[in-house]
Amino acid sequence: MKISFPIMSTSYIAFKRFIEELGHEPIVPPRPTNRTLTLGVKYAPEFACVPFKILLGTYIEACEMGTELIITSGGVGPCRAGYYGVMHKKILRDMGYNVEILVFEPPQIDLWDFFQKVRYVLKLNRLPFLEFLRAVKRAWLKLGVLDDVEYLSHEIRPYELNKGETTRVFNKCLEMIDEARTSDEIKEAKEESIKLLKAIPQDSSRDPLKVGIIGEIYVVLEPFANFDVQVTLGEMGVYTHRSIWLRTWTLGNTFMRWEENKIRKAAKPYLDQLVGGHGQNSVGETVLYAKKGYDGVIHLAPFTCIPEIVAKSILTRVSKDYDIPVLTLFIDEQTGKAGVVTRLEAFVDLMKEKRRIRSGIRNESVPGY
Amino acid sequence: MKIGIPKTLFFYTYLPFWKSFFQELGCEVVISGNTNKEILDLGVRDAVNDACVPIKVYHGHVAYLKDKVDYIFSPRIVSVRRLGTETFCPKFLGLPDMIRFSINGLPPLIDVRIDLKKGVNRLLHVCLEVGNLLDKSRNLILKAYRRANLYQGEFDSLKLKGFMPDEALDILENGMSVDSDIKAEGEVTIGVVGYPYILYDRFINLGLMKKLRAMGVKIITPELIPDEILNQHIKKLPKYLFWHYSHRVIGAALYFMENPKIDGIIHVSAFACGPDSMTGKLIELEAKNRKGVNFMVLTIDENLGEAGIITRIEAFVDMIKYRRNLL
16 A cells, blocks of 8 residues: 655654555655645645645645555644644545545554554554564664754754765765664664764864754754754854754653653743643743753744744743743745844844853954944 | 723633622622723734734733733633543633733733633632632632522523623623514524634624624524534534634534525634634535535734625625525
């Protein structure tokens, strides 16, 4: 069966192989482009958030490639993302695509339903359960490796001597990880990637600005949605730390909740209530970044995202209380790269100035004179 | 002691209860009154710019009240029943925090959490919490709770008799005559669906109801339909929605589609409303799948012009009449 899945950042590398190992044909729609977004915008409700539109565009592209089944995740609200599956299916059917969407709800909500769906997928070609577990293990390992390698690339980028080299090496690493099949090969690819990344010529005397990146998971993770904000900043010589990683997030929201609890505790004085999505996390993470001495926080959110609107109206106070600048970028299909870059540059200047004032160095050359 | 209640959002549903509760406790209740230009401007000034109009209006009502009262009653309303994973819109969940950090110089907020799905008699617990906060005796709180329930009951039964919540409030509060021409049969019957704080806020929707009635339209809204009927239709969804008011809207819309007496459906939505992006599309697709459903979406925002609204509803009503003559 031809199976597809949502594209979010580099995770498709792991999912693609996973579906292959289940004995199905993975359909990997292209990484989101302007065409994807245009398709999504055309058929999605006007005020749906940008992740909904990009994903719809991705699914349409997957359907054009002959997908029969789309596997995705659900949710329990109150964020809209939990209803994506239902809406996407209705819209695709309305467009005339006869595609099935299988939505996996969080297992702790309805374990039975979860297993039923797993069984459904396995029964399609009678895959033994043990084989399935092994495939899950490998996919999980790969997701972790992808996260680790990307994490390292962001650590190195602000120090690189030749602008753009980290990105080039990182892309090479992705290819290597993509080719790895067995657990050993995956681990080997990881070692090799780390070696390659560490070999990039660096200027370790730099003391880059430190920025935390927070917000809604899709726009934080998917470079197309956030105009590659992490790489853009890295190449401006800014150290960025992202709050959400796919694997840790999945763990944090299913079985191991301690990391999440730490964030929620930090948010408590400002927002003692889950508001869905990543609203409360955004508040808590800003507090934590401020406490860790970061120079600023960039808050990414889709336009009309309800939880992040709540977060934004509270972040103004957090920013004041902890004296940490916060730049909120609400992203929709009208947002342009140039506009985002200009705002990032201005934000970087602001943080530099703030750091200069803090360290008590007098400015000899006043900008503009 | 003066308690301020912003007359918007969920207070279009629960105002009688809380007003009566605080009055029975011996407090003076100051209600912000109907939304007007001043309130809207205050809200637009104070609220985060990405918020929808209703949230901005709420900020406005609170800002209007802040110097006139000792406390502002702004509960965190999480759920009122157990149905799937139903809660309220996330903005409602964060509402007390949003206003606390957006409006300067606020009096203390009574921001109790109303989460009724958690167990039986939760509302009584909430009332005890509020009463204790105001240093009232247990007996007084219990009495106030009973009276408030009765008063809310009167209000709810008026709605089932066919009065819109704003009219029911007028009748209860100002003793307006019950037999006004409100229930008169119209030539055309339209189901108007939307959230109470949009449908019954005459300022925000620019008197939509009055305009429709002036065209000889009989109006039915979700609030006039008994909960059992709404729930029946909500159960038809492939998966429960997450938001209380959206459930009411979709339930009503599905009911209207199956009711041959309803000639058309108007969905009134706020610009950039998150839940409505899903709810509205669901209604649209359902309407499309059934032949001959007249359906229109009316989006309102803070810059809405009267002419625009009139043109659109006139066209809609004309279309219904035209279609009917064809048959």
